[in-house]
Amino acid sequence: xxxxxxxxxxxxxxxxxxxxxxxxxxxxxxxxxxxxxxxxxxxxxxxxxxxxxxxxxxxxxxxxxxxxxxxxxxxxxxxxxxxxxxxxxxxxxxxxxxxxxxxxxxxxxxxxxxxxxxxxxxxxxxxxxxxxxxxxxxxxxxxxxxxxxxxxxxxxxxxxxxxxxxxxxxxxxxxxxxxxxxxxxxxxxxxxxxxxxxxxxxxxxxxxxxxxxxxxxxxxxxxxxxxxxxxxxxxxxxxxxxxxxxxxxxxxxxxxxxxxxxxxxxxxxxxxxxxxxxxxxxxxxxxxxxxxxxxxxxxxxxxxxxxxxxxxxxxxxxxxxxxxxxxxxxxxxxxxxxxxxxxxxxxxxxxxxxxxxxxxxxxxxxxxxxxxxxxxxxxxxxxxxxxxxxxxxxxxxxxxxxxxxxxxxxxxxxxxxxxxxxxxxxxxxxxxxxxx
Numbered sequence: 001x002x003x004x005x006x007x008x009x010x011x012x013x014x015x016x017x018x019x020x021x022x023x024x025x026x027x028x029x030x031x032x033x034x035x036x037x038x039x040x041x042x043x044x045x046x047x048x049x050x051x052x053x054x055x056x057x058x059x060x061x062x063x064x065x066x067x068x069x070x071x072x073x074x075x076x077x078x079x080x081x082x083x084x085x086x087x088x089x090x091x092x093x094x095x096x097x098x099x100x101x102x103x104x105x106x107x108x109x110x111x112x113x114x115x116x117x118x119x120x121x122x123x124x125x126x127x128x129x130x131x132x133x134x135x136x137x138x139x140x141x142x143x144x145x146x147x148x149x150x151x152x153x154x155x156x157x158x159x160x161x162x163x164x165x166x167x168x169x170x171x172x173x174x175x176x177x178x179x180x181x182x183x184x185x186x187x188x189x190x191x192x193x194x195x196x197x198x199x200x201x202x203x204x205x206x207x208x209x210x211x212x213x214x215x216x217x218x219x220x221x222x223x224x225x226x227x228x229x230x231x232x233x234x235x236x237x238x239x240x241x242x243x244x245x246x247x248x249x250x251x252x253x254x255x256x257x258x259x260x261x262x263x264x265x266x267x268x269x270x271x272x273x274x275x276x277x278x279x280x281x282x283x284x285x286x287x288x289x290x291x292x293x294x295x296x297x298x299x300x301x302x303x304x305x306x307x308x309x310x311x312x313x314x315x316x317x318x319x320x321x322x323x324x325x326x327x328x329x330x331x332x333x334x335x336x337x338x339x340x341x342x343x344x345x346x347x348x349x350x351x352x353x354x355x356x357x358x359x360x361x362x363x364x365x366x367x368x369x370x371x372x373x374x375x376x377x378x379x380x381x382x383x384x385x386x387x388x389x390x391x392x393x394x395x396x397x398x399x400x401x402x403x404x405x406x407x408x409x410x411x412x413x414x415x416x417x418x419x420x421x422x423x424x425x426x427x428x429x430x431x432x433x434x435x436x
Contacts, residue, residue, distance in 0.1 A: 016398035018376040018390045019359070020095035020383075021088070022319040023213075023265050023342025026078045027102030028136045036132035037105060044125070045105050052103065077346040078102055081143040084345070091355035092399040093343060094390045095376070097149045097176050097319070097383055098141065099213055099265070101346075104153065105129035109220060115184040116155070123157050130155065131165065138172050147390065149383040151176035151211060156189065162199055170206040175384050177209030177261070183240040184217045191247035197256070200248075204257035209382055211319075214241040214266040241267035245316065246279060252303040254311040261382055265319030266344065270326065272318065273333040279308035313338075317382055322351050322420055323362045323374070336370050340379045351420050354412050356399055358420060364407040371404060 028036075030049050037045055077084045078101045088096065106125040107114050117123040130153040141148040152169050154162050169178065181189050203210050217240045218233020219225035241264060248254060248262055283304065286297035306314075313335060320327065321342035331339060341359070344350030351358040363371045380387045412418040 015400050016394050018394040019093045020376045020379040021093050021343040022097045022340035022379045023321040024096040024098050024345050025101035026098045027100050028079050033105050033132045036135045041128050048106055075346040089397045094393040095147050095385050099151045100153055104133040116181050116187045146386055149176035150174045152178050154178050159198055166202045179211045179213055182215040191244045192251035200253050200257050204260040209261040209263050211263045212244045249308045249311050250300040254315040262315055263317045263319055266321040269318045269320040269334050270330055276309040276312055283307055322358055325361055328362045336373055337378050339374045341375050354418050357408055359404050360408040363404050368401055
């Protein structure tokens with residue numbers, strides 16, 4: 001190859017962005033989970049699968065918009081590897097962090113909406129279901145080596161079980177980390193409990209990122225709870241999604257395990273500066289002896305050598321799904337190296353099929369080095385992606401620097417063409433419900 005041809009390839013590599021979606025969702029079709037279950041559960045699985053019905057699907061638009069099941073929970077893109085990859089590459093996305101999507105065996109509803117098990121019997125069934133999903137996920141990621149970082153599911157009910165699964169996650173090669181159970185009106189998850197320290201220790205040792213993912217922590221719209229239940233769940237979702245951050249900070253988790261990575265995904269990014277300022281103020285006030293804040297916070301603050309915002313800077317990241325223009329304008333306050341863009345495929349609110357437009361809406365006019373970090377650089381570091389491998393694919397399908405830098409003027413129509421927030425309505429910085 002001549003020097004001019006080599007120079008052309010170098011220029012192509014420099015001209016195209018690597019895009020890693022830090023928020024995708026996948027899961028097996030219900031019947032495809034059965035081979036991943038221990039055989040002792042097969043008969044019970046057959047009965048469960050026959051009767052399973054997720055009431056949350058009634059909330060979602062049931063048409064096949066753009067060829068994707070609208071809510072994604074019954075989308076073939078959840079489990080059809082080649083179809084999914086074709087769509088992602090058409091969108092310029094070459095790497096993906098994969099959260100759960102379909103209901104694992106024995107769950108009453110989808111993983112992001114189901115309350116925690118309340119009895120040992122229910123726990124054991126659903127724990128078997130989570131492990132089946134994790135083992136399916138290994139195979140799904142293996143169909144596209146180096147380009148998928150699968151996020152395993154765990155419960156916190158039995159620390160010994162979770163520790164054993166963490167060992168398996170490390171050995172299996174899943175690089176996406178774990179997703180912690182979400183809060184619900186019936187069950188709040190206190191991440192500050194001392195018995196969880198063994199989990200955080202292993203995650204730090206094994207380089208397993210710990211995630212809280214936004215969910216809708218309300219009841220499903222059954223006659224018992226009424227039509228307001230989903231609305232309240234959506235309204236309260238931002239609070240619950242970031243709730244665990246304070247738990248981890250004031251419990252001294254990042255102090256004890258400075259290598260631990262903690263990620264909050266699909267909860268926006270603009271909230272971080274003001275929320276961290278509140279936590280910093282609380283921390284500072286806790287040092288005023290005799291104050292009410294000292295009475296409540298002092299004992300926890302004594303074990304902290306840094307302010308909450310400093311722990312955030314050293315240990316925490318934001319899976320800033322469909323990042324908005326106003327949020328991107330706050331990137332210096334948030335931390336450019338804290339932000340990871342995501343598409344949320346195949347969910348209704350995701351960026352498909354307008355991912356390029358979504359990236360333009362967020363990143364037009366932003367320096368190239370910063371765009372590269374938010375589109376891929378930080379995600380590569382958090383999830384151990386090989387950027388050279390991804391660049392070889394991006395050279396063919398990735399968006400160009402020129403494309404991303406073009407301001408978005410003609411937005412897709414809302415909601416007839418897209419419900420993706422960055423493409424639809426005016427933004428309030430920090431709000432995930434009214435992006436640019």
